[in-house]
Amino acid sequence: MYHPSRGGVRGGRDQFSWDDVKVDKHRENYIGHSVNAPVGRWQKGKDLYWYARDKKSQQMDAEAAKEEIRRIKEEEEQAMREALGLAPKRAARPQGNRLDKHELSELVKRGSTAEDLEAGHAEAAQVQGLGFSRMHEPWKESSSAVPSEKAEPPEIRNRTVLEGATIREERSEKERSQRKRRHEDKKREKHDRREKRHSRDSDDEHRKKHRRDKKRRHDSD
Numbered sequence: 353m354y355h356p357s358r359g360g361v362r363g364g365r366d367q368f369s370w371d372d373v374k375v376d377k378h379r380e381n382y383i384g385h386s387v388n389a390p391v392g393r394w395q396k397g398k399d400l401y402w403y404a405r406d407k408k409s410q411q412m413d414a415e416a417a418k419e420e421i422r423r424i425k426e427e428e429e430q431a432m433r434e435a436l437g438l439a440p441k442r443a444a445r446p447q448g449n450r451l452d453k454h455e456l457s458e459l460v461k462r463g464s465t466a467e468d469l470e471a472g473h474a475e476a477a478q479v480q481g482l483g484f485s486r487m488h489e490p491w492k493e494s495s496s497a498v499p500s501e502k503a504e505p506p507e508i509r510n511r512t513v514l515e516g517a518t519i520r521e522e523r524s525e526k527e528r529s530q531r532k533r534r535h536e537d538k539k540r541e542k543h544d545r546r547e548k549r550h551s552r553d554s555d556d557e558h559r560k561k562h563r564r565d566k567k568r569r570h571d572s573d
Contacts, residue, residue, distance in 0.1 A: 373379045373389040382389070387400045399405075433439035451459070 370385075370389040373382050373385055374391055379385050379389060379391070390400060430439065430442075434441050
């Protein structure tokens with residue numbers, strides 16, 4: 353039935369198929385052909401492994417399946433009654449250890465982590481990854497990190513911001529004046545080169561004219 357196995361395969365296992373055994377005239381020589389390659393109308397739709405199954409386990413599986421189907425139908429019926437308003441809505445099912453109002457308010461505070469909470473409110477350890485903390489602000493130190501130092505008053509902070517803005521404006525004004533000066537220098541150099549070229553051209557023209565006049569006088573003599 354089969355050709356010699358190709359090179360590189362394990363005895364032709366990839367070429368074997370029980371469907372080919374069904375049409376083989378020597379199918380009875382294969383071990384397990386009656387189960388893996390059944391032939392005949394009496395075997396269609398039948399449980400060929402009935403001899404190896406446990407009756408008790410089959411009954412338990414059937415009962416579990418029936419119970420699951422019944423529970424699903426009850427849930428669907430209850431959901432339909434709640435949607436139609438025929439039955440009061442049930443409370444949401446608890447999902448694990450839910451947080452109370454105090455824990456939730458502590459966790460949603462800006463910049464707070466599980467380590468900042470009081471004992472008993474944070475039991476799970478958290479790992480702070482890249483980008484978790486906020487950008488460092490030198491004028492605004494956290495009271496939890498440095499308890500002895502006081503935060504700077506808003507007047508000093510505003511003064512620092514104004515000084516920084518003034519320095520940036522002065523720097524930009526200086527850059528604009530430098531660019532304007534360079535532009536004027538380039539314009540002046542360009543004008544000087546044009547004047548020199550014009551004077552050189554006029555001198556050449558004067559020299560040529562003098563030479564022509566001299567030649568004309570010489571020819572007339």
